[in-house]
Amino acid sequence: MGGKFDEIAYKAVVQQLETTNEIVKMLCNTLAKVISDIPLNAKWAQNGVTVAGGHGKGNATNQLYYPEGIFIDDDQTIVIADCWNHRIVQWRTDNTNEEVVAGGHGQGNRLDQLNCPTNVLIDEKTNTLIISDRGNRRVTTIIVGGNGYGEAANQFQNVRGLSFDRHGNLFVVDGGSGFWGGNHRVQRFSIE
Incomplete structure (x- = not known):
C-alpha cells in the first residue's frame, strides 16, 4: 500500500x-x-482554533447547544447540526456569527422544524441539505438558498401545490388567498 x-x-x-x-x-x-x-505521515497542530461557537451553550448567533454532525464545503463554510437548538447553522470563515439555514423554529415535526438533528450533508449537485433529524426519526432534504417571500421569479408567496412531469420539470402553484396573499401563478422549474 x-x-x-x-x-x-x-x-x-x-x-x-x-x-x-x-x-x-x-x-x-x-x-x-x-x-x-x-x-x-501528516501531523496536526497540538492546539485547535475555535471556528464556531465557543461562547458557552446557548441559542445566540455566536453559540451552539450540543453540536453534532458537520459538513464543510469547498469554500470552507462549516454547516453544523446544532442538535439541542433544533437547527442547522452555517459559519463562514470570515464571520463570527452563524446563519440558520434550516429549522430554528423550535423543536417540532413541522416542515420548518427539526427535532435534534444529528448530521448534515450538502448534495452540491442539487444544492440540497440532507439532514438526519433524529427526534423525528426522518431524513429530510431542504433546498439551500431560498429567496424568501416576494413576486420575483425566484420567490413565492403562497405555495399551494407541486407536481413533476415525465421530464423531471417541477411545477409550483403559487396561489393566493387571505393572510398569505399570493402571486396567482404556476411556474415551471427545469432541471439545469
Whole structure:
C-alpha cells in the first residue's frame, strides 16, 4: 500500500454500495476526496482554533447547544447540526456569527422544524441539505438558498401545490388567498 488512500479498496466499497442509497455513496466520495489528499505521515497542530461557537451553550448567533454532525464545503463554510437548538447553522470563515439555514423554529415535526438533528450533508449537485433529524426519526432534504417571500421569479408567496412531469420539470402553484396573499401563478422549474 502506498502513502495515499487505497483507490482499489475504495472502488470495491463503492461497487458494493451501487444498490444502496445515494447518501451513503456521497459520504464515501467525500471521505475519499479528503483522505486521498492527506499523507500518512501528516501531523496536526497540538492546539485547535475555535471556528464556531465557543461562547458557552446557548441559542445566540455566536453559540451552539450540543453540536453534532458537520459538513464543510469547498469554500470552507462549516454547516453544523446544532442538535439541542433544533437547527442547522452555517459559519463562514470570515464571520463570527452563524446563519440558520434550516429549522430554528423550535423543536417540532413541522416542515420548518427539526427535532435534534444529528448530521448534515450538502448534495452540491442539487444544492440540497440532507439532514438526519433524529427526534423525528426522518431524513429530510431542504433546498439551500431560498429567496424568501416576494413576486420575483425566484420567490413565492403562497405555495399551494407541486407536481413533476415525465421530464423531471417541477411545477409550483403559487396561489393566493387571505393572510398569505399570493402571486396567482404556476411556474415551471427545469432541471439545469
